[in-house]
Amino acid sequence: MKICKTIDEMRLAAREVRRAGKRLGFVATMGALHEGHLSLVRAAKSVCDVVAVSIFVNPLQFGPTEDLAKYPRTFERDSGLLESEAVDFLFAPTPAEMYPAGAATYVTVEGLSDKLCGRSRPGHFPGVTTVVAKLFLIVEPDLAFFGQKDAAQSTIIRRMVQDLNLPVEIVVCPIVREPDGLAMSSRNAYLTPQERKSARVLHRSLMEINNRFDRGERSAANLIAAGRQLLSQESGVRLDYLEIVDPSTLDPVTQLDKPTLVAVAAFVGNTRLIDNIVLPV
Secondary structure (H helix, E strand, C coil): CEEECCHHHHHHHHHHHHHCCCCEEEEEECCCCCHHHHHHHHHHHHHCCEEEEEECCCHHHCCCCCCCCCCCCCHHHHHHHHHHCCCCEEECCCHHHHCCCCCCCCCCCCCCCCCCHHHHCCCHHHHHHHHHHHHHHHHCCCEEEEEHHHHHHHHHHHHHHHHCCCCCEEEEECCCECCCCCECCHHHHHCCHHHHHHCHHHHHHHHHHHHHHHCCCCEHHHHHHHHHHHHCCCCCEEEEEEEEECCCCCCECCECCCCEEEEEEEEECCEEEEEEEEECC
């Protein structure tokens, strides 16, 4: 595995792949890798000739009171995991490399970036789309792989790619869960044992909604009320949002007559976690 620390190094490596006529897959991460990230790497390897992964803790997507300083940074462990998965290239730039002094350009997807997590984390999604656009322009992958856990992010990135005519196919892969249902996340490491136990209620609330949907309930208000009631039983969990939305617009729906996204975000102690499911027609 070749580690590229600069944009020029990564560009040169990617151009050599394209000159050889090979298909390049890309997985963007902030490190602190877990099985969810590795599932994206394996998905990329299954359909691409060459796979590149980035590790970059992107300061633009953290608010002033969020966890940028304490976000887990485990580069040696992460690079070892990627090497064991036979990743070809690891792009690991510094913030100064990605955002040199004087950089003043943001990429914002208007109309989507202030919904779901964007509403409670102002500036988060413009930070995400800016760095992802830069990474796509540096790596120029044929396919880029993202996780369904970040469903709103995937919707926004798809729109950005469409609007900017970027020649990359976005592939969204299933959520990877712990045996008890908790969605895998780098932030799970922040949880105390009791908080880890309480965090399971996010998935339980989604399963309650799914079960009621399977029994014929189609009112979004009724389904949300059922999920909120279950969440309220955990005193250590503070709900940010529980919404049922159109997966392509992120707008709330009232009646479920087409595939819908059920998305939840909550604070477990001081740790903010997200999860979701997609309900079919």
